[in-house]
Amino acid sequence: MARYAGRKLASEQVNQSTRRISIPLAYLANERQVAIQAVEQASKLCQAVFNRLVTSETLTKKDKSPVTIADFGAQAVVNAILAEHFPADPIVGEEDSKDLQGDAGKEMRNKVVDLVNSVGDRPMSEAEVLQAIDRGQYAGGATGRHWTLDPIDGTKGFLRGEQYAVCLALIVDGQVRLGVLGCPNLEQKQGSESKGVLMVAVDGQGAFQRALDGGAETPIRASSVSDTTQAAFCESVESGHTSHGDSERISALLGITKAPVRMDSQCKYAAVARGNADVYLRLPTRADYEEKIWDHAAGNVIVREAGGRVGDITGKPLDFSHGRTLAQNRGVVATSAGIFDQVVGAVQNVLGSKAV
Ligand SMILES: Nc1ncnc2c1ncn2[C@@H]1O[C@H](COP(=O)(O)O)[C@@H](O)[C@H]1OP(=O)(O)O
Ligand SMILES: [Mg+2]
């Protein structure tokens, strides 16, 4: 298959009458470019909020308002860009404008509108900001195409100055076909001082990363480890989001000796996709929690395109066709391809009847 700018093309057409070779756009090329631009802008907004509003005082008071402002602002920015380029596409976004309405929402609303206008390319009125946020109310489903957005995944990481991600994906007929992650605090290479990574993948075209502030994309690959005793795993910082106790038992069964790397957000998918970790475990803490599609869509296609595998705790692929949640799945297991079956086996073994 022909390659252009590192991406596979669907085909190369030769116009027989003129003998000119016209290179058609790669599948979702336009969507890829727009999604990258949207994630870049939203990431800038989040960084601006962190620099301006997160202080030692907000941290000691456990004041969550900076992340709330950034959540709304980032969703407004991404949705406005998507609406401009793909006005017919619905969006499943995490946030809605309810808390910004009326007198009760006035103070926060003013802050969000000011923020969007201080970082965005073009001015947006208050009504436009609210409207953009509420484009995210789509119910999702199995047919047609829709975007899904987590404007800030890892809110606790954001407030701590640790990992968080802006996560955008395109779902077509229930399948994730494009994913972009903006990870402002992720090291550009493991151990390097420079931070800020953008990861992107389109179905069938491989997974890539580059610096969040620009530069050339380079391909990324999940690790090729086949011996689980050599594996490193990652999981949520928050014990309310994943069972740390169960993961400890699972890693003991797999002979894993390295301590887990705990980080917030879909940066865990990023770590598996570029081989910094071999396993990401998300083990249910409650029987009734349904994972949200925006918490997994972008990471899912990026890990798959990097040669890894993703499923739930039974090994079943994540099913993005059931609306706003992964109603048919429980938990998540993402690994380099060679150890997926072994890891799922150990998960089943430890969780027993809980894993059914
Ligand atoms: N009980 C739960 N199990 C799994 N994930 C959860 C649970 N409660 C909240 N979350 C979601 O986990 C995500 C953060 O995950 P991580 O720990 O990997 O950073 C958030 O989007 C959060 O959703 P929400 O935004 O509704 O709080
Ligand atoms: Mg989230």
Ligand SMILES: [Mg+2]
């Ligand atoms: Mg979020």
Ligand SMILES: [Mg+2]
């Ligand atoms: Mg949230």
